[in-house]
Amino acid sequence: MGRVFVAGSINMDVVATADRHPKVGETVAGKEVLYFPGGKGANQAVAAARLGARTTLIGRLGTDAFGAELRTFLGAQGIDLGSVRDADTHSGTAIITVAESDNTIIVIPGSNALVSLEDVADAPLAKGDVAVSQFEIPLPTIAAFFARARKAGAMTLLNPAPAQKMSSELLALVDILVLNETELGFLAGVELSEGDSAARIIDVARKLQARADQTICVTLGKRGVLALAASEELSVAGRAVKAIDTTGAGDCFVGALASQLAGGAALRTALTFANAAASISVQRMGAGPSMPTAAEVEAVLSAG
Numbered sequence: 001m002g003r004v005f006v007a008g009s010i011n012m013d014v015v016a017t018a019d020r021h022p023k024v025g026e027t028v029a030g031k032e033v034l035y036f037p038g039g040k041g042a043n044q045a046v047a048a049a050r051l052g053a054r055t056t057l058i059g060r061l062g063t064d065a066f067g068a069e070l071r072t073f074l075g076a077q078g079i080d081l082g083s084v085r086d087a088d089t090h091s092g093t094a095i096i097t098v099a100e101s102d103n104t105i106i107v108i109p110g111s112n113a114l115v116s117l118e119d120v121a122d123a124p125l126a127k128g129d130v131a132v133s134q135f136e137i138p139l140p141t142i143a144a145f146f147a148r149a150r151k152a153g154a155m156t157l158l159n160p161a162p163a164q165k166m167s168s169e170l171l172a173l174v175d176i177l178v179l180n181e182t183e184l185g186f187l188a189g190v191e192l193s194e195g196d197s198a199a200r201i202i203d204v205a206r207k208l209q210a211r212a213d214q215t216i217c218v219t220l221g222k223r224g225v226l227a228l229a230a231s232e233e234l235s236v237a238g239r240a241v242k243a244i245d246t247t248g249a250g251d252c253f254v255g256a257l258a259s260q261l262a263g264g265a266a267l268r269t270a271l272t273f274a275n276a277a278a279s280i281s282v283q284r285m286g287a288g289p290s291m292p293t294a295a296e297v298e299a300v301l302s303a304g
Helices: 040-050 065-076 110-114 139-152 168-172 181-188 198-208 249-262 267-281 294-303
Strands: 004-007 011-018 030-038 055-062 080-087 092-099 102-108 130-134 155-159 176-180 215-219 225-229 232-236
Touching (some): 011 065, 030 040, 040 065, 040 130, 139 155, 181 215, 249 267
């Protein structure tokens, strides 16, 4: 069974809940303020670890109170933190507002901006492992991490969020690209909306493919998942649930997908499992703490 290596961000999420989001220049009364471990890299690592994968996180934490709290939480999830180093700055922080199950997020990178090529240089990647990253750490670091992974025979999985333009060289290093329709449209230079047909989304994904054997997975929330695996088209139906907080749902999907692929699952099986895991996470508050266990996902899948 392969391992999951996540090179990515670690944040403390400061969450304010309210009945509705304020308009520009408006102040609204909030309900409560909550603190949750987060950051896309940490969330993905927590999801993979809780689902049974041997997981290593590569990143940076600040030497502040948030850094100490985050390290304690991540260690308690069974994640290998030997490659999480301290940085002489504040830890990454996300300011999140949640209202009517929707969220807005402002991310302050802090120590995440200092994750360097040296941090990923010693990752003991091997064939059968899955190397995961996202766009909350410097892109040159991701490129070096993926180049090392491919040389070792490991699979590379990129979640290009928050969306930003990337080089064709970095895209070519990606075996599996996981993104939503907005991110797909941004990277492909095409306008996409929630109402677009599956055929149009797949057509745009096909234009973005950097290699003939590359897989592009498009997460569509309650509409499920579409995937273009080389030339094969796959779809997984959405799951109807009552969402409480969608923060971290995409990260849950990525971590769950990585855990399944590291365990040798076929892509369709892995996508179905990851879709179910994400549907559980949105029914709970917070990002990192909302990630489900394998038993919880299996129970949902068994229930149909």
